[in-house]
Amino acid sequence: QERMYRMFGTDSTENLYFSVSSKPLGNGLTDQLSGFIREHPDTMLVIIDTLQKIREVDSDSYSYAKDYEIINQLKQFSDSWGICLLLVHHTRKQKSSDNFDMISGTNGLLGCADGAFMLYKETRTSNKATLEISGRDQQDQKIHLIRDEEKLCWNFEKAETELWKEPPEPLLECIANLVTEENPTWQGTATELIEKLGLDMKPNVVSLKLNVNAGRLMNDYSIRYTNKRNHSGRMIFFSLLSKE
Known part of the structure; x- marks a missing residue:
């Protein structure tokens, strides 16, 4: 159990x-x-x-x-x-x-x-580590980290390659045009969102993109994304955050 x-x-x-x-x-x-x-x-x-x-x-x-x-x-x-x-x-x-x-x-x-992260140290007791990143949808990277002994977390020190930048995501731009100060909220299914935005995408692809880009939608466009399942299926909710 x-x-x-x-x-x-x-x-x-x-x-x-x-x-x-x-x-x-x-x-x-x-x-x-x-x-x-x-x-x-x-x-x-x-x-x-x-x-x-x-x-x-x-x-x-x-x-x-x-x-x-x-x-x-x-x-x-x-x-x-x-x-x-x-x-x-x-x-x-x-x-x-x-x-x-x-x-x-x-x-x-x-x-x-889809990808892998490998974290390793030269010695077991070292407070420095290397994080290597490999994935089919992003540039391979090697990042050097240093351990904060007080907060017990790893902090960025330097990167051997330029840090990866997320490519433009047209879906987020479309949502930003849908959820505005004049229309600060929207809700519906993924299928209804596709119809509303006039997209040529499958509902499961839209849901996956939204889940992956929820933080980006919040940080770049101040739009909160949530989803909940009810008797009619999984519902999508967008709400524009106040700029105050």
Whole structure:
């Protein structure tokens, strides 16, 4: 049975939940996650820590095809719900000229994922780390970080390549023209939004773009985006924030 907890002083964080148990992938995990998302339709991020905890072990567990299928199942799940799924996984101790080859398992894991972040330190006790980023929709990057001992967080120090900049997203411009001071709110389904804006897009693509760009819509256009599921489906809500 799925058990959800609030822990480590997070009582004031209403939308953060921890689960300490789950079923394996392929044997009930996605059903458990789907049930949680139905109960919490505002869910936008699911973190699984670690992959080894949810994968089913068999004699073929580390073949390319098996590793690819594991990530493919998780990717299909996240795409179907329009959420971000962050999967934590370990590296091998063996060094490689390509650091992403150090991901434990075969290349099938990275081959199916949309992208990967690799955080590593030269020594276990060092307060400096390197974050490498690789993804099919963005420029590869290597970022150097330094640990704040007081706040216990990693701060940006420098980047070896120019920091990636998000490309223009025409959907956000269309929404900004729809939600204005004269019409500060809008609500409807993704299908209704497509019709309203005259877009040539599928509803699930619109939902995915909105979930991915919710922060950008807020920061660049001062428009808050939320969505909730009701008897007629998932409803989209936009509201223009006051500039005061």
